[in-house]
Amino acid sequence: MSPPASWLAPLYDAERMRALDAWAIEERGIPSLDLMERAGAGLADLVDEVAPRGRVAAVCGKGNNGGDGLVAARLLRERGREVDAILAGDPAELSGDPAENLRRLPGDPPLALGGDNGSAGEAVAGRLADAAALADHVRGASAVVDALLGTGFSGAPRGIVAEAIEAISAAGAPAVAADVPSGVDASTGAVEGPAVRATATATFHAPKVGLYVNPGKRHAGIVRVVDIGIPPGGPESTGIGLIVPDVRDEVPRRGEGSTKFSEGAVLVAGGSRGLTGAPCLAAEAAGRAGAGYVTACVPASLEMVFEVRLLEAMTRALPDAGGALGPDAAAGLLAACERADALVLGPGLGREEATLELARTVAARAEVALLLDADGLNAHAGRLRELAQRRAPAVLTPHAGELARLLETESATVEAARLHHARAAAAAARAVVVLKGDDTIVAEPGGRVGVSAGGSPGLATAGTGDVLSGVAGAMLGKGLHPFTAACAAVWLHAEAGSLAAGERGADGMIARDVIDALPAARCG
Numbered sequence: 001m002s003p004p005a006s007w008l009a010p011l012y013d014a015e016r017m018r019a020l021d022a023w024a025i026e027e028r029g030i031p032s033l034d035l036m037e038r039a040g041a042g043l044a045d046l047v048d049e050v051a052p053r054g055r056v057a058a059v060c061g062k063g064n065n066g067g068d069g070l071v072a073a074r075l076l077r078e079r080g081r082e083v084d085a086i087l088a089g090d091p092a093e094l095s096g097d098p099a100e101n102l103r104r105l106p107g108d109p110p111l112a113l114g115g116d117n118g119s120a121g122e123a124v125a126g127r128l129a130d131a132a133a134l135a136d137h138v139r140g141a142s143a144v145v146d147a148l149l150g151t152g153f154s155g156a157p158r159g160i161v162a163e164a165i166e167a168i169s170a171a172g173a174p175a176v177a178a179d180v181p182s183g184v185d186a187s188t189g190a191v192e193g194p195a196v197r198a199t200a201t202a203t204f205h206a207p208k209v210g211l212y213v214n215p216g217k218r219h220a221g222i223v224r225v226v227d228i229g230i231p232p233g234g235p236e237s238t239g240i241g242l243i244v245p246d247v248r249d250e251v252p253r254r255g256e257g258s259t260k261f262s263e264g265a266v267l268v269a270g271g272s273r274g275l276t277g278a279p280c281l282a283a284e285a286a287g288r289a290g291a292g293y294v295t296a297c298v299p300a301s302l303e304m305v306f307e308v309r310l311l312e313a314m315t316r317a318l319p320d321a322g323g324a325l326g327p328d329a330a331a332g333l334l335a336a337c338e339r340a341d342a343l344v345l346g347p348g349l350g351r352e353e354a355t356l357e358l359a360r361t362v363a364a365r366a367e368v369a370l371l372l373d374a375d376g377l378n379a380h381a382g383r384l385r386e387l388a389q390r391r392a393p394a395v396l397t398p399h400a401g402e403l404a405r406l407l408e409t410e411s412a413t414v415e416a417a418r419l420h421h422a423r424a425a426a427a428a429a430r431a432v433v434v435l436k437g438d439d440t441i442v443a444e445p446g447g448r449v450g451v452s453a454g455g456s457p458g459l460a461t462a463g464t465g466d467v468l469s470g471v472a473g474a475m476l477g478k479g480l481h482p483f484t485a486a487c488a489a490v491w492l493h494a495e496a497g498s499l500a501a502g503e504r505g506a507d508g509m510i511a512r513d514v515i516d517a518l519p520a521a522r523c524g
Helices: 014-027 032-050 064-078 096-104 118-123 131-138 159-171 216-220 245-250 277-288 300-309 327-337 353-365 384-389 400-407 411-416 418-429 464-477 482-504 511-523
Strands: 008-010 056-060 083-087 111-113 126-128 143-147 175-178 200-204 222-226 240-243 265-269 293-299 314-318 342-345 369-372 394-396 432-435 441-443 449-451
Touching: 014 032, 032 064, 032 096, 032 143, 032 175, 032 200, 032 222, 056 064, 056 131, 056 159, 064 083, 064 096, 064 143, 064 175, 083 131, 111 131, 111 159, 126 131, 131 159, 143 159, 240 482, 245 482, 265 277, 265 327, 265 464, 277 293, 277 300, 277 464, 277 511, 293 300, 293 327, 300 314, 314 327, 327 353, 342 353, 342 464, 353 384, 369 464, 384 418, 394 418, 394 482, 400 411, 400 418, 400 432, 411 418, 418 432, 418 441, 418 449, 432 482, 441 482, 449 482, 464 482, 464 511, 482 511
Parallel strands: 056 083, 056 143, 083 111, 111 126, 143 175, 175 200, 200 222, 240 449, 265 293, 265 342, 293 314, 342 369, 369 394, 394 432
Antiparallel strands: 008 240, 432 441, 441 449
């Protein structure tokens, strides 16, 4: 794995957080009870922010996550808030720091979900028979603290905890999650059963992978990182990081000695009858992202369409049949690659078998940095490992459906485990894989991953994927490392989407608006 980049903010998984907690406690001598106290304080602060008034229900599990919730319940009561503390299970089963924080809870003891008083005796104020009773009790609260399951959880919640999660969902009150929404795998973002959809999540010490990778991201709401007093110098994170604005500084800027040739020569190969817009968008985006010289390699019978639309890009007419590039175009396209710095292959290419064969031939033989998108990807469905034989770098930009075809699986399977499948594809192709989405994932073969913070709903319109291809082609044309080029392109694309939405509104945006905002995204 390559060393961490300064423009990747580390994301932690369960294993690294366990190691970091152990290091802080055992080697730095920080009492675990102090860590829990600060975590609960940050959680209480977020509850006050989400719901400044009204009754709060704190639903707590038996582990350390439940202990964080009990601290928050105590602090909120001390601030004068009405708080119902509810335990999913028997209080007698708590031990260590959670048990100590149960002892410290002022006022009424907690309610317990399920069972009978048994050995709990006076440790509970009463029992809620089932999830329906819990939902009824929580309903009407101004906020619910979700402190059931923490970062160590994976798989599907079961038993009384699953019932509690479903009750929180049924109650309809805003949920504030402790560290990670219950039911979300903090290490992967996977959701295999019932899971809390939080309004906000107070995550402790550092952001977790599963809060930024879907489907977990959709459950996290606003994420607030709470400093719990772990000093720097502990075990490193996972090699997974959030792409931050500093990646923009990796992109070379034009200087006094720059020429159109020094700024990167990019080819865009694609287009077919009915699909001429895609290569036009990619070519225009490459220029706006800073490429010095852009050439659209297109079917000869459609060349006039591109001549009219592309004023700043060159066109190169290649042999075609029926308005789509075919095998006879390979020689001319490969010859053009000899004078180029990057090739964007696939936008609007079409799915005729002869055209797909052309894409496979050129992808295999082009000795130039390659950006493979759209039908360039579909040409490699079930043949992903063929790309591993390339001698020059490659970046693949699939959405979930295209990645599913590459891996010979289903789109829903990819969406359920996006991080896993992006990494698997990168390893198989020995290429950088950009799995598109609000949580766009950039995976390189060695295992390093960059994740987009997203938040650009205006990109949900036709053609924005072609824009991303052009931006990535420009980054490759400038000679950036393929992983850096892909991460820079993803960040610039998202930032341009946000800028365009701020000017025009997300609902009315088109792909060209994103292209127009690229210079501002680059300049900051």
